[in-house]
Amino acid sequence: MDIRFYLLVIGVLGVWRVTHLLQAEDGPWDIVVRLRGYAGAGVWGRLMDCFYCLSLWIAVPFALLCGEGWVERLVLWPALSAGAILIERVNGGLPPQPPFPRIGEDVPQPDPQACEKKEI
Numbered sequence: 001m002d003i004r005f006y007l008l009v010i011g012v013l014g015v016w017r018v019t020h021l022l023q024a025e026d027g028p029w030d031i032v033v034r035l036r037g038y039a040g041a042g043v044w045g046r047l048m049d050c051f052y053c054l055s056l057w058i059a060v061p062f063a064l065l066c067g068e069g070w071v072e073r074l075v076l077w078p079a080l081s082a083g084a085i086l087i088e089r090v091n092g093g094l095p096p097q098p099p100f101p102r103i104g105e106d107v108p109q110p111d112p113q114a115c116e117k118k119e120i
Contacts (some may be wrong), residue, residue: 011059011066011076012083019055022048023069051088055081058091 026033039045059080063078066080067073 006038007066008079008083011062011080012087013027015055015059015062015080016084016087018057019051020088020093022058023051052081052085052092055088071118083109 017067020031022032022035029033036045036048040046047057056078059077062080063073063076
């Protein structure tokens with residue numbers, strides 16, 4: 001596994017850019033807004049509302065293009081998604097996630113207002 005550093009950086013930035021465009025922006029001529037409207041409230045609509053989920057799937061083609069061999073591509077897939085999530089968090093776009101509950105603790109319910117889209 002000898003990935004060049006610039007490919008990793010370009011891959012992370014590309015995954016972040018495409019994911020951010022699809023999840024949080026209107027796009028040119030409101031194309032992305034209409035796409036999210038067509039997706040509705042089903043599986044595709046929920047996917048486009050979740051930066052974490054969307055970045056995971058957007059990272060697949062980037063990992064296929066940046067990696068050499070299947071092992072490297074499989075390692076790059078979650079790494080590119082994680083890099084995009086870190087950029088989004090530093091950018092202030094994602095609320096911090098609560099830690100996983102320990103065995104025997106009650107599972108905290110998510111706050112629906114924390115996941116609403118922010119206005120740009």
